[in-house]
Amino acid sequence: MISITNLSYYLGSRALYENASMHIKPGQKIGLIGLNGTGKSTLLRLIIGEYQSDGGIISKAGDVTIGFLNQDLLSYQTDDSILSVAMQAFERENQLQKQIDALLHEMEVNYRDVLVDKLARAQDEFAALDGYTIQSKAEEILEGLGFTTEDLHKPLRQFSGGWRMRVMLAKLLLQKPSLLMLDEPTNHLDLPSIQWVEKYIQNYEGAVIVVSHDREFLDNVVDTIVEVSGAKLHYYGGNYSYYVEEKALRNEIQQGAYENQQAKIRQTERFIERFKAKATKAKQAQSRVKMLEKMELVDAVIDENARVNFRFNFSTQPGRHILHLDDVSKSYDDKKILTHSTARLERGDHVALIGANGKGKSTLLRIIAGTEPTTKGERRLGHNVSFSFYAQHQLESLNVEDNMLEELKSANPTKSEAELRTVLGCFLFTGDDVFKKIKVLSGGEKSRVALAKVLLSQANFLLLDEPTNHLDMQSVNILIQALEQYEGTYVIVSHDRYFVSRIANKIWYIEDEQVKEYPGTYDEYEWWTEERKSKGGDGKAAGVPAPTVAKATPPSPKPATNDDERKELQRALKKATQQADDFEQKIANLEQQKKQLEAELATPAVVSDGKKLKAKTTDYQRLKTQLDTIQEQWEGAMLEAEELEKKLA
Template structure:
């Protein structure tokens, strides 16, 4: 469908792409991943024809149509309703509708055979293009993306940038291009809308190329992962989880090949150094010099998994009770958010506040921070509680004349410049970038600086509103590590399910104008939610039930003294278990030999020249590894059981 061959694209002297190739097939669902700045969005614009490559070719089939959702669409405004904007996708149907309306108007005063014929042809084409269903299709997609029925006739300009982006996404989905390109589509979607888009893409009849930092979203929608790394497009035939496993395997093989080659180089260099001056060995030494010159070097594995150690410090240790919202009511005119709601937060709670947009999550965070007034009720912070609040509007509080280093120094004067540089490095600011003034930073860069400030503050209670919105996967991983090390209490609003599953031990959600709590992880919450749906909403709403714990095994009842027949049976069982262990051990030895041989083949750089052979060898390597794991488990089980029978016979 689309072939990218030997693509090269440069930013000044820096190569974003150099002889990179990729083939996009019909109906493929491709996830494009890589660190910030590697050129993911640039590739989408090159495919879309906005940027011209410096080298290589991009070939497209003649009937290929491309739809591109990008962040530039946030600025689009119009007085038209969002339904009318979405229906712009049906260009031909809209043109026919206007023609039909015009003909009907003319026929009121001038009924001729020519007009009747034109009307019939227009109506026939309109019907063939499913013109009578376009409004219902547009309404279905807009409502799937979170708009209410009342919203559909409101002007687009009344909505915020995130909601305008949803309208543009709806328009794109209605156009049904043969290649749908989405640049960070989940940034402006809440969880129900993300799940709706996932289901839509899973059944989408065209190809999809998506850039996203949402791991679970990628796992649910893609069947191919393409990593932008080293100015190349590296192809992995599976979703993001498969990519992680396959990348680790390739790195392991490459690391082994690199270390073996380096050892050989060192050995050769020692030979040359030792014998180059001896006449009898000079020829051999010169031969080794040529051998080194011809050697195709294996690249060292670059570890892109950043590790972080923030060493959080509290200015004060809080008491046991962090927060109590007592009988609170919040409404905006007739719109009620919370009514006589009550919730408590204890020291050490790690809370994820989740749910659809418009339910009041950000409002609740502002209430907790004391920046949003209550209509009724009381907000009470506990003893020695000091908090720090991260939200998008907090970016305005950054001093635009400060550089990044100075801004972080204000947050924590006790940190050295080296420690502050380390934190900024974790958030992808390196070298002299740390001296950039805040006023020249992009919105995403300002978000990262503000987030770093919050993490460096000496607060014992953090409030974080959508902290992952402008972070790539590496930065999200850093934030997860930081929050895992944080010994204080926090409440995080996020729609990133993987992030939430890693950092929360309690789930809050707003339902029926109440703040409700699920006392467990996000994975457990999802399990409970499915159980609740199965039982029926009415019955499930009565309380926050938790997963039922498995009953604890009871201690075995002591048996009476064994008879001779029982002991003979025990001996037969022991012999059988011993034989099973020996057979497993023999099989393990055989598979380990095969695995070692396969590792040598995979370490050979020529193997990477044949993608088909490489894939087969990788599959065999994974199969052998899995079989070895199973055999090891069988051997261990047999040995443990045999040991128990030996004790009985002793």
């Protein structure tokens, strides 16, 4: 269908592609992946002919049609309704409809046989193209992408960039090109819409190339991965999970070949050095010199899985209770978001707030942050709670005249330049990159700087709104590692299922104008949701706890009624108090050991020695797990003592 042979394309002296080749077959579903800046979007623009290559051939079959969804479409605006814009996909059908309407109008005043013949031919072609169903098809796709029936007749201009992008996607899907090219289509979709698009692409008859950082999406829709790396296009026959396994195997084989070749080169060089001056061996030495010159070198494997080696600490430990929302109500005109809703957060909660767009997820984050006006009800932060809030619009608050180091320094003046460089290195900024001004950065680079600022803020409570938008897979992986190391509490809005499954221990969603909590991981929540649907929505899925209104206040305990019962309660109270004291002493000892290990992990002697670093890191993780366990036991003993005191009161 499309053949790319020996493609070369240069940006100045840098080769984005050099003798790269690939073939796109009919019906093939390709996931195009690679680090930011490797040229994924450029390849799509080369295929469509928007860019001209510096070498090679891109040949297309004569009947190939291409539809291209890209971020430039965000700027498109018109006063036409979104239904009209989507129906622009039916170009020939619309021409015929106008022709039929004009003929009918003319026949009202000038009835002629020739007009009847024209009308009959136009109506036959219109019917053959299934023209009488085009509106229902457009409505079905728009509603599948999250629009309500009332939205369909509103002007496109009234919608935000993300929603306009959905209209452009609907238009492309209705055109049904033989090759559909989608550049980061999930960036502006909520979870139900992503799942709808997945099903549509799975059943799509044409070929698809999709650029995406959403691993779950790629796993569900593609049958081939093409990786852009080293100015070449590398094929992997399978979905993203298969690619991860196959890539690791290929890297292992390549690294083995590289090491064997390097050993052979060293051995040959030693032979040359030893015998080049001896007359009897000079010819053999010269032969080996020529052999080395002709040798095709195997490249060393570059580890693209960057790892975070910086601890994002906070100086103030909060109390057990992080946040109380009581009797909170919020509405926009007639649209109710929350009605008398309650929510609780405790220290260590890692919450993913999920659901369809328009349900109020970002509004809830702003309510938690205290920045949402005209909200009824009570919001209380716990003792020593300090929070930091990341949202896409806050990229605008970056000082565009600062360089990256200066911007991070403003977030945490206590950090040295070396420490700030380490943080920027975690977010893939190295060398002189750190001196780039914010104004020259791409959207994804600004997102990484803003995220680094949030993590440097030393806040013990984070609010993150769609932090993975515009991040490539390596950057998402870095963020996951940072959050796994983060010891505070956070609430994160995200539609990236892989990301959510890695970082959340609780799920929040808004239903019936209430904040609902599912007390488990995202995978468990998905399973529970499917069970709930299969049982008619009653929520009674065996083995998995049902969600509740987030953390309702438990009923007060009943007081003791007689002397024997009081004595028993006093003994139990004494035991619980003693246990709490014992646990507290153990916590103090472990905290001291933890500080000592942290100091050792920061020393050059450990950092530069891989074995020592691995051993110390293992000890640190073991100690941290032990400390978490004992802290939970301490809290349990304290709660038990508190309940017993209430009964004795």
